[in-house]
Amino acid sequence: xxxxxxxxxxxxxxxxxxxxxxxxxxxxxxxxxxxxxxxxxxxxxxxxxxxxxxxxxxxxxxxxxxxxxxxxxxxxxxxxxxxxxxxxxxxxxxxxxxxxxxxxxxxxxxxxxxxxxxxxxxxxxxxxxxxxxxxxxxxxxxxxxxxxxxxxxxxxxxxxxxxxxxxxxxxxxxxxxxxxxxxxxxxxxxxxxxxxxxxxxxxxxxxxxxxxxxxxxxxxxxxxxxxxxxxxxxxxxxxxxxxxxxxxxxxxxxxxxxxxxxxxxxxxxxxxxxxxxxxxxxxxxxxxxxxxxxxxxxxxxxxxxxxxxxxxxxxxxxxxxxxxxxxxxxxxxxxxxxxxxxxxxxxxxxxxxxxxxxxxxxxxxxxxxxxxxxxxxxxxxxxxxxxxxxxxxxxxxxxxxxxxxxxxx
Amino acid sequence: xxxxxxxxxxxxxxxxxxxxxxxxxxxxxxxxxxxxxxxxxxxxxxxxxxxxxxxxxxxxxxxxxxxxxxxxxxxxxxxxxxxxxxxxxxxxxxxxxxxxxxxxxxxxxxxxxxxxxxxxxxxxxxxxxxxxxxxxxxxxxxxxxxxxxxxxxxxxxxxxxxxxxxxxxxxxxxxxxxxxxxxxxxxxxxxxxxxxxxxxxxxxxxxxxxxxxxxxxxxxxxxxxxxxxxxxxxxxxxxxxxxxxxxxxxxxxxxxxxxxxxxxxxxxxxxxxxxxxxxxxxxxxxxxxxxxxxxxxxxxxxxxxxxxxxxxxxxxxxxxxxxxxxxxxxxxxxxxxxxxxxxxxxxxxxxxxxxxxxxxxxxxxxxxxxxxxxxxxxxxxxxxxxxxxxxxxxxxxxxxxxxxxxxxxxxxxxxxxxxxxxxxxxxxxxxxxxxxx
Numbered sequence: 001x002x003x004x005x006x007x008x009x010x011x012x013x014x015x016x017x018x019x020x021x022x023x024x025x026x027x028x029x030x031x032x033x034x035x036x037x038x039x040x041x042x043x044x045x046x047x048x049x050x051x052x053x054x055x056x057x058x059x060x061x062x063x064x065x066x067x068x069x070x071x072x073x074x075x076x077x078x079x080x081x082x083x084x085x086x087x088x089x090x091x092x093x094x095x096x097x098x099x100x101x102x103x104x105x106x107x108x109x110x111x112x113x114x115x116x117x118x119x120x121x122x123x124x125x126x127x128x129x130x131x132x133x134x135x136x137x138x139x140x141x142x143x144x145x146x147x148x149x150x151x152x153x154x155x156x157x158x159x160x161x162x163x164x165x166x167x168x169x170x171x172x173x174x175x176x177x178x179x180x181x182x183x184x185x186x187x188x189x190x191x192x193x194x195x196x197x198x199x200x201x202x203x204x205x206x207x208x209x210x211x212x213x214x215x216x217x218x219x220x221x222x223x224x225x226x227x228x229x230x231x232x233x234x235x236x237x238x239x240x241x242x243x244x245x246x247x248x249x250x251x252x253x254x255x256x257x258x259x260x261x262x263x264x265x266x267x268x269x270x271x272x273x274x275x276x277x278x279x280x281x282x283x284x285x286x287x288x289x290x291x292x293x294x295x296x297x298x299x300x301x302x303x304x305x306x307x308x309x310x311x312x313x314x315x316x317x318x319x320x321x322x323x324x325x326x327x328x329x330x331x332x333x334x335x336x337x338x339x340x341x342x343x344x345x346x347x348x349x350x351x352x353x354x355x356x357x358x359x360x361x362x363x364x365x366x367x368x369x370x371x372x373x374x375x376x377x378x379x380x381x382x383x384x385x386x387x388x389x390x391x392x393x394x395x396x397x398x399x400x401x402x403x404x405x406x407x408x409x
Numbered sequence: 410x411x412x413x414x415x416x417x418x419x420x421x422x423x424x425x426x427x428x429x430x431x432x433x434x435x436x437x438x439x440x441x442x443x444x445x446x447x448x449x450x451x452x453x454x455x456x457x458x459x460x461x462x463x464x465x466x467x468x469x470x471x472x473x474x475x476x477x478x479x480x481x482x483x484x485x486x487x488x489x490x491x492x493x494x495x496x497x498x499x500x501x502x503x504x505x506x507x508x509x510x511x512x513x514x515x516x517x518x519x520x521x522x523x524x525x526x527x528x529x530x531x532x533x534x535x536x537x538x539x540x541x542x543x544x545x546x547x548x549x550x551x552x553x554x555x556x557x558x559x560x561x562x563x564x565x566x567x568x569x570x571x572x573x574x575x576x577x578x579x580x581x582x583x584x585x586x587x588x589x590x591x592x593x594x595x596x597x598x599x600x601x602x603x604x605x606x607x608x609x610x611x612x613x614x615x616x617x618x619x620x621x622x623x624x625x626x627x628x629x630x631x632x633x634x635x636x637x638x639x640x641x642x643x644x645x646x647x648x649x650x651x652x653x654x655x656x657x658x659x660x661x662x663x664x665x666x667x668x669x670x671x672x673x674x675x676x677x678x679x680x681x682x683x684x685x686x687x688x689x690x691x692x693x694x695x696x697x698x699x700x701x702x703x704x705x706x707x708x709x710x711x712x713x714x715x716x717x718x719x720x721x722x723x724x725x726x727x728x729x730x731x732x733x734x735x736x737x738x739x740x741x742x743x744x745x746x747x748x749x750x751x752x753x754x755x756x757x758x759x760x761x762x763x764x765x766x767x768x769x770x771x772x773x774x775x776x777x778x779x780x781x782x783x784x785x786x787x788x789x790x791x792x793x794x795x796x797x798x799x800x801x802x803x804x805x806x807x808x809x810x811x812x813x814x815x816x817x818x819x820x821x822x823x824x825x826x827x828x829x830x831x832x833x834x835x836x837x838x839x840x841x842x843x844x845x846x
Contacts, residue, residue, distance in 0.1 A: 047584040160465050164487065164827065232578060233650060241473040241576045241831050322650050323578025325828045326487060 003117055004125035016123060024129050028101050032264045036063040039264075039315045046319040066257075073253035080158025081250065089156060090251070090258035093149030096142035097265040102129035103138055103196045104272040107299035110204040110283035116197050118296045126197055127282070127296050135196040136188065139273055140181055143228055146266070147173040150230075150237060153259070154247035165246030168326060169237040172227060175333040176234075179224040182341035183217035186348050187277050196276055203280035210278045216344045218278045220337050222313075225270050227333070230263065231314055233321035236329060271310035272303075279306045339379055343372040420664075427664030436823040438493035442466055442481045462490060469498045473576045473831045476841035480818070480830070487826050492819045496812075499845040507805040511771025512538050515802070517608045519792070522807060523843040524605055526565040528558050528597075529785035530807065530843075531610040533792040536691060536781035538612035541774045541796050542746065549737040550614035555692045556730045557600065557609065558783075559723045560627070563634070564593040565786040566716045566723075569838050570641060573713060576835040577654050582644060589637055592630040599626055613747045614740025624731060631724055638720060646714065655710035659821035659833035662707060669820070670813045673788025674715045675837060679707035685784035697729045709836035716838075719786075746772050771800030787811050787838060807846060811839040 004013055037052065037060055044051025052059030077083055107127035108116035117124050132138060147170060154166020187209050191199040203209055210218050227234040238246030245251075248259045275281055282299030324332065347368040354364040438445060445464045463484045468474035477498035483491040507518050519534045520527040532554060539546060546554075567590035574582020594604045599620055601607035609616045645651045661671070663679040676683055684701040686694040702718040704711025740747050748767050749760040766772075776798040782791035788810030797803040814837050821833045 043581075047581045048588055049584060160463065167487075232580075235578070236828070239578065239828070241578065242828050244472060319581045320644070321579070322574070322582075322645070322648065322654060323828075324650055325654055326826060328650075328653050 002126045002128075002131045004123055012121065012123060016120060016125060017129075020125075020129050024101060024106075025098070027106075028098065028265060028268070031268055032261060033063040033067075034060070035264050035268055035311060038311065039318075042312070042315045043319050046316075070253050070257040075253045075255060076250075078158055078250050082156040082158065085152050085156035087255070089149050089153035090255045090262075091149075092152065093146055093262040094258045094265075096146040096149070097262040097269060100139050100142045100269045101265075101272065103132065103135045104128060104269065104276055105131075105197055105200050105281050106272075106303050107282045107296035108197075108200070109296070109299060110201055110280075111286050115201050116282075116299075118299075120296075127299065128197065131195055131197045134194050136184055136194045136199070136277075140177065140184070143173075143180075144177060146262070147177075149259075149262070150247050153251065157247075157250040159250050161243045161245070162247050162249045165237050165239075165243045165249070168243075169230070169247060172230075172234070172236060172329060172333075175330060176224045176227040176337070179220055179333060179337035179341050180228055182338065182345055183220040183224065184277065186213045186217040186341070186345045189345070189348055189352060196281075200276055200281035200283055204283040206280075206285075208278060208280045213278075213348055214344065216340065217348075218274075220341045220344075221274065221277065224333070224337055224341075225274065226314065226317060227329070229266050229270050229314075231267065232318040233323050234329060235323060236326055239323060241323075267311065267314055268307075271307050271314065274310050275303065275306040281306075335379070335383055339376065343375055347372060423664045424667055427662065428668045431665055431668055431820060436491060436819040438481055438483050438491040438819070440493075445481065445483065467830070469495075473572075474834060475572065475839055478815075478834065478839060478841055478844075480834075482822075482827075482830070484827070487828075489822050489825055489827070489830060492822050492830075494815055494818050496815065496841070496844050499841045501845070503846045504805055504807060508802050511800045512612050512774055512802070513767060513771050515805075516611050517606075519807065520606045520608055521842060522809065522846055523785065523787070523790070523811065523840045525568050525840050526561050526786050527606055528554075528561040528610055529783055529790050530792070531608065532558060533781050533783045533785075533790050533807075534794075535610050535612045536783065537779050537792040537794045538774065540779045540781055541777055541794060542612070542772075543775070544613065544741055544743060544746065546614045546741050547738040548735045550739050550741070551692045552730055552734050553615050553619060553739060554610055555694065555697075556627075556727060556734070557597070557615075558692075559726050559730070560593055560596060560630075562786050563631070563720055563723050563727075564590045564597070566720045567593065569716050569786075569835075572838075573832075573835045574645065576831045577651065579645065579651070582641075585637070585640070585644075589634060592633075596623075596626055596630045599623065611740075613743065614738070618739040627727070627731070631727060634724055635721070638717065641717060646717065652710065654828075654832060655713055655836070656708060657706070658709045658825060658829045659836060660706060660708040661817060661821055665820065666707075666817070669816045671788070671817050673784070673786070673810050673814065674712050674719070675707075675814055675817065676788070677702060678704035678711035678715055680705050685782055685789055689782065691781070691783060696733075697726050699726050709832050712836040712838075716786075773798060773800050774802075782808070785810055787840065787843075788814060807843075809843040809846060811841070811843040812846075815839050815844055 004016060040062070041051040041059070043049075052062035055061040055065040077086055105116060105126065105128040107118070109118050110116050116126055118127055119125075150169040150173070151166045154162040154164075154169065157163070187199065188194060190209060190212055191202045193199065193202075199209075203212075230237045236242075236246075238248060243249070248256055251259060280302075282303040284298070284302035286298060347365070350364050350368045351361060353359075354361050442464060465482045465484050466479065467482055468479035469477035474480065479495040479498065481493045481495060482489050501521075503518055503522055507515060510518055515534050515538065516531040519530040522530050567586045569586075571583045571586025571590065574580070574586060597607065598604045600623060601609040601616065661675065661679060663676070663681045666672075666676045666679055666681065672683065680703050682701045682703050685691070686699070687701050699722045702715050702722065704715055744759075744763050746767075748764055749757075753760040754764050774796045776796055778793070778795040780791055780793045782789050784790070789808065790810050791808035793804075793806040793808065794802045795804040818833065818837060821837070822830055825833065
């Protein structure tokens, strides 16, 4: 709970909240603009190109120029489209992208017992727009709502390519949300709270969840998060080479710009969430520098530096990896990520119980990992026998089991 | 050519079986898009979870149909049940145009067919014309032709690498492929004056001798290539996602290839070692040492790997050519076929007359018919010419490998996903200019 709102609420408190909202909104917009530029420039570098360099210094204003151009374009609605849903969908995509950012602590003083509290205009507060007790649940809820934006956009376009894109989007995002949620659950188990501020606070002093949860939840979260973002190599939803533009094929002008904006905003917020959950957010050593400048500056530097690493990673993925196929994506999600995240969640839970009730931790870990392997082996057996049964059925009905055998059986 | 592969050609029972299989696998949608869409319920939903089918039109304006190929797909969810390639969107009547142009003007026309590897069509046309004329081009011209064709094969396969990478979402690959191709095109430009549509190989030899410094230029272009191909291996060949996307996708057997007339890397990917450069040698391919690469599964991955390997073989051939390039004439010294040098026209009345005759009427070609085939990057590229004794072909037909290979598309795509469609089209590597002619 934000200490700002714990006492009486007067004009000053309201103004501070409004200021935070305005600053967060503006910072996110500018950040997205720079992210688009950064991505284009970095991908260009990786591909031996120059990238945008016309608008503004180093092409920094390219995104703004594109935005202005799109603003003046005609908004077309296909004749077959469902007009209401068609217009609604871009907002369903954009608004959740904004809302997620409100719970991200972007700065704060996490040294000692400060709990991230800083003093702003003589009032104690947290450097995040809101710190609801359900913090992380809000993130998951918003990413679920964003699915509707994409799904409805594809469905309401009244066209075949967007339809396929939205069918892919729905199943992809719903499946990967499970893996995402399970890896988040491991973090919550250690933090003991859903509040993002408390999650960061428990990681202060180098006790990052990255190693406290044993790396696996982070990897699962990164992969599932990339899929949730529809970014390469999981960009099946808008796979240009297959579905032309996927769900946004029929969208033009500002409505298209909104999808575009939402996508990049999601990239920024997803990086921010990763930093918050696994890398201690704005927490970091102070080197005795406190008092030289306001409390929140150093935290912001740490937060931004960590954020930048993940923005780079997402662009790097895009420049390097080929796209997965739909069925391979589902296999990866359901047969690997979800069982792995679930198994790891149980191990972490077991270890936590063991530590709390002072059992022999080593034995618990060994038994838990053995259990994980056993479970994995059983799962593999199950999926193989299921495959064999399908093959047998395909043979008996005389159909070519081309897809099942992959031609290489 | 070892005898074992010959046997499979003559194994008539297997060929018949393949033909029956191809006819009965219901891979081809034998109706137009409109008819298919109107025929509602032509395939009612069945009990086994097979839903209604959807007809989807892919192309001619689509990012990955390699130009203006159009596919009408019958979909069950995302699975393709039947499909139909529709062609003709780039038809410009080049074969007919060829019958209005003289033999000397011919290469200008045919070079526009396969615009990714134009020199091969020029070569096939020139070989056919020369066989009708009964002339043999000088030694140096033959080696120059070989050199240029292999460089062109490299640039064409680089184009494949670029587009194949892009179609599968490895977008950086597109620019890497483009980068290497650019260097090769610069060499082609330095020699022929143009980056494409060279009109360089002509009946009687080549248009001009290799320019000064060509050897250094070529070495500059091909020396970094082996290292770059290693990078391709790192980026794609060994990449698990890449392998999963290509292995087992669009598989075809040798017999099916023979039945459909499919040649080139697609045929070789099935294990049949058929390469015209080795099996029906032309130019001086007998004198250079290279391997014919074959695959074993006949799938998209093998086709990719074969093309990657063929680039290495091409570099090997080019290095041998560099060692053995003879001196001499770059075109035949036959006054009836080759225009005289510019200086001679001022000195000799006879030279002026020959010059005038060649460029107005063209040289006459004896009556007869002939077929000359070369191994283009896409398969057997043949030119069939009937001459009535005049200076223009009476009939010219081009056996375009892209056109023939395109027939295999519905069979390759049967029961695959939309994402595979893109991988398959890409691995067949059709050039629509050549398909439609």
